[in-house]
Amino acid sequence: MAAHAAAEAVPRQDGPVADAAAARDSVVIHVLIVGDPRELGTDSRGSGRWAVPAEVIDIASDGMLTRSRTRILLTGGEGWDQVVTGQEVRTAGKLKQAKPGQIEAGVLAAATPPMRPDSRHKPDTQNKPEAHGNISQGPAQLKIQFASAAEWLRGDAAGLLPGMVTGDTTGVDESLEEAMKTTSTTHLTAVSGANCSLILGGLVLLARSFRLARGVAAIMALGGLAAFVMMVGPDASVLRAAVMGAIGLTALSGGRRGRSLGFLCLAVTGLLILDPSLGISIGFLLSVLATLGIVLLARPIASWAPAWVPSSLASAVAVPLAAQLLCSPVIVALQPQFSSYALLTNIAVAPFVAPVTILGTIAVPLVPLLPWLSLVPIAAAGASAETVAGIARFFAGLPGAAMPWPEGPTGIATMVLWSVVTILMVWLILHPTWAGSAVLSLHRRLVLLMAAGESAIRRRWTAGRPGAR
Incomplete structure (x- = not known):
């Protein structure tokens, strides 16, 4: 799995999307939506912001059009809450590098609403799920x-x-x-x-x-x-x-x-x-x-x-x-x-x-x-x-x-301990006969241990008294 994950990571690190993200280029991008929009909150104007996972189909940067199959994360406002999984859209914006640990090759701050792939000017906010006939829509x-x-x-x-x-x-x-x-x-x-x-x-x-x-x-x-x-x-x-x-x-x-x-x-x-x-x-x-x-x-x-x-x-x-x-x-x-x-x-x-x-x-x-x-x-x-x-x-x-x-780590360790204690408590509660026998057995052992300790102390005290012999 480690080798497979490393092979999968190569396009994210060395592909055209990664290069454009490293240079923070402005790009025009054609993507396939691969997940549901997730609300990020609101911007300074009070409008909603959304994050949408997508897969690049082609990307235009510095006058060159390049095909790629790389995951990116789109962030945008108006219209981006309406896109659905399986939908193809086109947008433009500035691409930047993803944070370490993210699965995406970059994050695109979309400057436009989602547009139809065959049009650079018509927003796709009215393009409902049935528009492209895609089964996943x-x-x-x-x-x-x-x-x-x-x-x-x-x-x-x-x-x-x-x-x-x-x-x-x-x-x-x-x-x-x-x-x-x-x-x-x-x-x-x-x-x-x-x-x-x-x-x-x-x-x-x-x-x-x-x-x-x-x-x-x-x-x-x-x-x-x-x-x-x-x-x-x-x-x-x-x-x-x-x-x-x-x-x-x-x-x-x-x-x-x-x-x-x-x-x-x-x-x-x-x-x-x-x-x-x-x-x-x-x-x-x-x-x-x-x-x-x-x-x-x-x-x-x-x-x-x-x-x-x-x-x-x-x-x-x-x-x-x-x-x-x-x-x-x-x-x-x-x-x-x-x-x-x-x-x-x-x-x-x-x-x-x-x-x-x-x-x-x-x-x-x-x-x-x-x-x-x-x-x-x-x-x-x-x-x-x-x-x-x-x-x-x-x-x-x-x-x-x-x-x-x-x-x-303290909270994780204490919860692990609590889980172990919980399962033991459940077992004891559901086995009252065994629990009662165990308690009585423990009590007998403690009584014997205390009697043995008391006897040992008495012997030492008697042996230490003057004239005990």
């Missing part, structure tokens, strides 16, 4: 239509439902977003491995209900997952989530940790070969750690539950706990605070996440095809989304919901 249009179809819902559901189904968080209220950060439930508003696991699990159950063979059910489930990926947009984060979700479901249903761990290692290697930049992605790291926790710890923790506890309830507690134990050290490195009610919140919202994901996914293709029929699953999914928002707000409002935590 369809998901963006579906997201827009689904968000519009959910606007009639009341409360937090109107913004949260699109976020939980398609990852479109533009309508999520700021106070709700803060509450979800406090309770560590922001993963619900991204297309994550949990979403993909629910889609896979639902399709497997549907196929098995028709008494289809296990292999046929698996093929149908994978085909459905592929359709889901294409529907929400086949970008790197969604593909990563699909792979990790499939591995997580395999780990929970297969019961063979060795095989699931092998799948995870193979998936991580394959994803890094396809995109070495994932190696510096915090989202990828958290996804791998969460899946690793599910593979290694979820089933053992669930098996510790007493016989009278339903297996579904045991799994509902074990899965978020296993994921949180491994992800917490990374989370506190990014945000030095401890979410006191994160586990309780994730357990409480778990029964409502599946209806939102499954019914919302069913509604997405119905919106453009049968809008009147989509109202039913949207209403049901919206009710569950509203409940999720209410639970997040409730736990975020409790005293001590966000506790301060040490920063830097």
Whole structure:
């Protein structure tokens, strides 16, 4: 992987884009958008600024037109929030070098709105996702239509439902977003491995209900997952989530940790070969750690539950706990605070996440095809989304919901220690007989040790008295 990443880095360091960035040239550039716009804030005039990942198709600098396939980062104002993955645009601006550690060869401060590739004068702000007929532009249009179809819902559901189904968080209220950060439930508003696991699990159950063979059910489930990926947009984060979700479901249903761990290692290697930049992605790291926790710890923790506890309830507690134990050290490195009610919140919202994901996914293709029929699953999914928002707000409002935590290596080390202590405490709580026996045994040993020490002290004191002989 190191050799492969080094080979991938050569065009970023020695290509025409890198040369133009080093010289800080003004360029005209034709690019392919490869990711969603990310808001940077506002400029001095109060206008929004956006960062858009893109791949260079050709670049004109110093009177020369050069073709290249290099990643860059575009920053711009008006119109750049409207571009979508798979769209080709042309713009002009000044190119500068990227910061060390960035995967892009340079950063272009766009001086113009996005323009159509065949025109240097017509802004592309009205060029909607369907304009170029690119298959990757369809998901963006579906997201827009689904968000519009959910606007009639009341409360937090109107913004949260699109976020939980398609990852479109533009309508999520700021106070709700803060509450979800406090309770560590922001993963619900991204297309994550949990979403993909629910889609896979639902399709497997549907196929098995028709008494289809296990292999046929698996093929149908994978085909459905592929359709889901294409529907929400086949970008790197969604593909990563699909792979990790499939591995997580395999780990929970297969019961063979060795095989699931092998799948995870193979998936991580394959994803890094396809995109070495994932190696510096915090989202990828958290996804791998969460899946690793599910593979290694979820089933053992669930098996510790007493016989009278339903297996579904045991799994509902074990899965978020296993994921949180491994992800917490990374989370506190990014945000030095401890979410006191994160586990309780994730357990409480778990029964409502599946209806939102499954019914919302069913509604997405119905919106453009049968809008009147989509109202039913949207209403049901919206009710569950509203409940999720209410639970997040409730736990975020409790005293001590966000506790301060040490920063830097100290915070990471203490969180690792806390994770180890937590798993030991859970084991002791779920094994009261063994814990009681261990406490009694320790008590007996301490009594014997104290008696032996007292006896030794008495002998020494007696031996040291005058006339003791």
